[in-house]
Amino acid sequence: ISIEAPYELQLKNVHYTYPHTRKEILHGINLTIKPGEKLAILGRSGSGKSTMASLLRGDRIPTEGTVTLNNINTSKFGDQITNYFSVINQSPYLFNTTIANNLRLGNEDATDEQLWDVLHRVGLAEMVESLPDKINTKVEEAGLRFSGGERHRLALARVLLKDTPIVLLDEPTVGLDPITEQAVINTILTQLKNKTLIWITHHLQGIEKMDQIIFLEDGKLAMQGSPDQL
Ligand code: ATP
Ligand code: MG
Numbered sequence: 514i515s516i517e518a519p520y521e522l523q524l525k526n527v528h529y530t531y532p533h534t535r536k537e538i539l540h541g542i543n544l545t546i547k548p549g550e551k552l553a554i555l556g557r558s559g560s561g562k563s564t565m566a567s568l569l570r571g572d573r574i575p576t577e578g579t580v581t582l583n584n585i586n587t588s589k590f591g592d593q594i595t596n597y598f599s600v601i602n603q604s605p606y607l608f609n610t611t612i613a614n615n616l617r618l619g620n621e622d623a624t625d626e627q628l629w630d631v632l633h634r635v636g637l638a639e640m641v642e643s644l645p646d647k648i649n650t651k652v653e654e655a656g657l658r659f660s661g662g663e664r665h666r667l668a669l670a671r672v673l674l675k676d677t678p679i680v681l682l683d684e685p686t687v688g689l690d691p692i693t694e695q696a697v698i699n700t701i702l703t704q705l706k707n708k709t710l711i712w713i714t715h716h717l718q719g720i721e722k723m724d725q726i727i728f729l730e731d732g733k734l735a736m737q738g739s740p741d742q743l
Contacts, residue, residue: 514585521579522546524542526577526582527542527579528576529654539568542734552724554729555670555727556730560730561731565729566600590622600680601669601683611648619673620674623701632670635673661688665697682713682714683713
């Protein structure tokens, strides 16, 4: 499947119940995420935020209703969804290989110059410059030196290399101190300025910069609007 910009995501009357369970988790969600929109998804633990994320990525199929990217069900894309969609989770995973290899997971053809470019953009160039083998340092060897914030920045660098039009952040700054968190959020918002950004978060820091905010409550949209309206 190949689709072209602009990219619009749409949920129509989406219900979801996990297989082999009885309890419905999402109860009729309607939402449009416009091209380039910055959307924050808020809600208590267990309200269904990550479930909604897996439906958006097409990892799960709604039990009723549709989730579409440019009018095609997201579940139909299979692995090709990764051409359009990248994700940063709570604890970004680093593989036990070099920094360069970890970054090239986003784009295997990336040149060293491109790697340094994204490292600059996420504010890690200086740190990597100081390592003995620079981008060829194994993360295992550098492992102890990577703080939580730096791991998030590496994950973000990988996403920037991948350069997909839609980026989903599922509580990407959990476990960071407030100052590092603010710095990571600022980097994310600046570097992903032209992309569709879906940001799942527990708290309000930074959401004033978003276009649309939704509150999930027990699998329903309890509130929806721009930061000014809420
Ligand atoms: P948190 O803020 O804690 O990450 P969340 O809003 O992301 O919470 P979800 O992970 O979407 O919440 O979970 C919503 C509900 O679905 C919860 O009641 C959870 O127990 C249930 N659930 C999540 N994953 C599964 C699964 N794989 N199988 C069955 N039930 C699940
Ligand atoms: Mg979650």
